[in-house]
Amino acid sequence: MTSTIIKGLGVSEGIRMGKAYVYAPLKLGDRAERKTDAPEAELKRLHQAKARCLEELEELIGQTRQKLGEEKAAILKGQVSFLNDPTFFPPMEQLIRKEGWSAETAVTRVALQIAGIFEKMDNAYMQERAADIKDVGSRLLAQVLEHSGARLSDIRDEVVLVADDLTPSDTVQLDRSLVQGFITRIGGKTSHTAILAQSLGIAAVLGVGGGLDEIRNGDLVILDGSTGECLVRPEETVRQQYIRLMEAERADRERLAAFAARPAATADGFRVEIAANIGTPAEAEGLIAKGAEAVGLYRTEFLFMGSSTMPGEQLQFEAYRAAAQSMEGRPVVIRTLDIGGDKELPYLELEKEMNPFLGYRAIRLCLDRQELLRTQLRAVLRASAFGNLKIMFPMISGLGEWRQAKAIYTEVRAQLEAEGVPMADKVELGIMVEIPSVAVLAHSFAKEVDFFSIGTNDLVQYTVAVDRMNEKVSYLYDYFHPAVIRLIKNVIDAANAHGKWAGMCGSMAGDRLAAPLLLGLGLHEWSMSPGSLHKVKETIAGCSRADCVKLTEEILELETPEEIRAALTAFLDK
Numbered sequence: 219m220t221s222t223i224i225k226g227l228g229v230s231e232g233i234r235m236g237k238a239y240v241y242a243p244l245k246l247g248d249r250a251e252r253k254t255d256a257p258e259a260e261l262k263r264l265h266q267a268k269a270r271c272l273e274e275l276e277e278l279i280g281q282t283r284q285k286l287g288e289e290k291a292a293i294l295k296g297q298v299s300f301l302n303d304p305t306f307f308p309p310m311e312q313l314i315r316k317e318g319w320s321a322e323t324a325v326t327r328v329a330l331q332i333a334g335i336f337e338k339m340d341n342a343y344m345q346e347r348a349a350d351i352k353d354v355g356s357r358l359l360a361q362v363l364e365h366s367g368a369r370l371s372d373i374r375d376e377v378v379l380v381a382d383d384l385t386p387s388d389t390v391q392l393d394r395s396l397v398q399g400f401i402t403r404i405g406g407k408t409s410h411t412a413i414l415a416q417s418l419g420i421a422a423v424l425g426v427g428g429g430l431d432e433i434r435n436g437d438l439v440i441l442d443g444s445t446g447e448c449l450v451r452p453e454e455t456v457r458q459q460y461i462r463l464m465e466a467e468r469a470d471r472e473r474l475a476a477f478a479a480r481p482a483a484t485a486d487g488f489r490v491e492i493a494a495n496i497g498t499p500a501e502a503e504g505l506i507a508k509g510a511e512a513v514g515l516y517r518t519e520f521l522f523m524g525s526s527t528m529p530g531e532q533l534q535f536e537a538y539r540a541a542a543q544s545m546e547g548r549p550v551v552i553r554t555l556d557i558g559g560d561k562e563l564p565y566l567e568l569e570k571e572m573n574p575f576l577g578y579r580a581i582r583l584c585l586d587r588q589e590l591l592r593t594q595l596r597a598v599l600r601a602s603a604f605g606n607l608k609i610m611f612p613m614i615s616g617l618g619e620w621r622q623a624k625a626i627y628t629e630v631r632a633q634l635e636a637e638g639v640p641m642a643d644k645v646e647l648g649i650m651v652e653i654p655s656v657a658v659l660a661h662s663f664a665k666e667v668d669f670f671s672i673g674t675n676d677l678v679q680y681t682v683a684v685d686r687m688n689e690k691v692s693y694l695y696d697y698f699h700p701a702v703i704r705l706i707k708n709v710i711d712a713a714n715a716h717g718k719w720a721g722m723c724g725s726m727a728g729d730r731l732a733a734p735l736l737l738g739l740g741l742h743e744w745s746m747s748p749g750s751l752h753k754v755k756e757t758i759a760g761c762s763r764a765d766c767v768k769l770t771e772e773i774l775e776l777e778t779p780e781e782i783r784a785a786l787t788a789f790l791d792k
């Protein structure tokens with residue numbers, strides 16, 4: 219087949235090359251139920267599928283043991299036991315023989331029924347087994363249907379992952395030593411899948427649409443996570459050219475690494491705090507060496523999404539303590555659970571909504587199901603004794619919500635005090651500014667909160683009415699929209715007027731083009747994906763604060779995002 223180029227949104231930078239691994243998952247219940255007139259033939263299909271499954275598992279167990287260790291291999295061994303369990307396979311045979319169901323229906327019915335029993339058990343360990351049963355059930359189903367659909371957990375070589383869509387929970391599970399990059403049919407610039415790709419350092423191009431059909435399993439693919447270009451089956455000369463570009467990229471990274479050890483300051487000595495966004499405590503390890511002075515946003519929802527049941531207080535406590543300890547006394551801003559929008563938690567059994575980003579999300583959900591928030595606050599407060607933790611509430615839309623959240627915090631703290639639990643004397647409480655109503659009312663909030671953190675990812679979607687997930691309207695999604703910039707200015711001014719600090723944890727903070735403007739506006743803390751730290755520090759070091767203030771005054775007079783981008787580009791190119 220000839221080579222071709224497809225284009226999408228470059229959401230996580232890096233040029234990567236590798237064999238395509240086309241991921242087309244098959245889920246239990248995807249297929250309509252079917253009866254059969256030939257049960258013997260169906261039984262044969264079932265038995266052959268089981269035999270292939272066992273062969274596949276045996277091979278995978280060997281590879282897993284070698285690459286990932288015995289513990290991970292044991293999970294797959296558990297699948298072999300399920301396949302051979304008298305409560306798993308024989309009931310499938312019965313459904314075919316006695317009731318005349320097809321092999322795929324028999325597999326689906328039995329696997330879902332057994333998983334359902336485990337799900338209802340009042341024990342987290344047993345509930346987690348439900349996911350294992352579904353997993354082995356869908357593995358068997360794929361064999362029955364001779365479905366070529368791959369499984370993320372089966373990736374064992376270096377690949378470029380190609381999929382219609384990847385959920386944030388798929389993305390957190392990716393093994394970054396194997397998955398070089400990924401390309402998806404749908405997805406927006408600041409979807410959580412994109413954000414996770416950035417924090418894991420995986421190059422990603424989303425929203426390539428129909429172009430995805432050009433890629434076959436095993437094709438050589440090159441993707442450029444900045445430009446959004448993907449080259450499928452490139453010619454040898456093009457391949458060589460990209461190998462050179464990858465080498466140049468590596469040299470650039472090495473040059474920028476020198477900025478890790480330097481403080482973030484402008485040429486005329488204006489100092490700002492540079493922080494990193496994380497999704498798991500493991501990401502906090504080594505952050506100080508990379509040059510982060512704080513964690514400006516710990517998206518705790520990924521802890522909840524990485525588990526098939528609700529993480530309890532102890533597990534959360536250990537995660538928050540680990541992040542606090544890795545940062546060795548530097549600030550760690552823990553954001554309370556921000557579920558909803560594009561982040562689902564199946565075990566909460568939330569209803570499907572027409573407009574999930576405008577619906578039952580984040581603090582709204584937590585103020586309704588307060589036990590969630592109370593447990594999380596207990597865990598954070600217990601962990602506060604081990605470092606410098608701050609708490610931030612997401613999706614605040616009015617003073618009432620903030621006051622209610624703060625009141626709950628005060629109650630939880632009093633309870634822990636009564637129990638004699640050690641805690642930090644002072645834990646700062648702040649809010650995300652990601653809804654325009656709060657940015658407009660920032661002066662009222664600034665009297666009460668300890669800090670603000672501006673979430674441009676949502677602030678843009680709510681201010682400009684543009685779905686952050688939808689690639690069709692992504693041309694409108696721009697944090698350089700003058701309306702967004704005025705809101706940001708209002709927040710920073712309000713913080714300054716009341717002696718509070720204002721940070722930014724949305725993607726704008728990690729864009730070097732925005733740096734002169736954010737310096738001019740006087741943003742105190744900048745929190746970004748770790749991959750952007752060095753480049754932003756380099757840009758700040760190359761600016762003079764006095765020039766940035768002057769530029770910002772001019773920018774505030776401009777009326778379109780294009781004019782603002784042009785002014786910033788010209789400034790940085792000088």
Ligand code: PEP
Nearest residue numbers: 652673674675676723724
């Ligand atoms: C934001 O909205 O800018 C933000 C940082 O939060 P999230 O991307 O997790 O919604």
Ligand code: MG
Nearest residue numbers: 652673675676
């Ligand atoms: Mg947000």
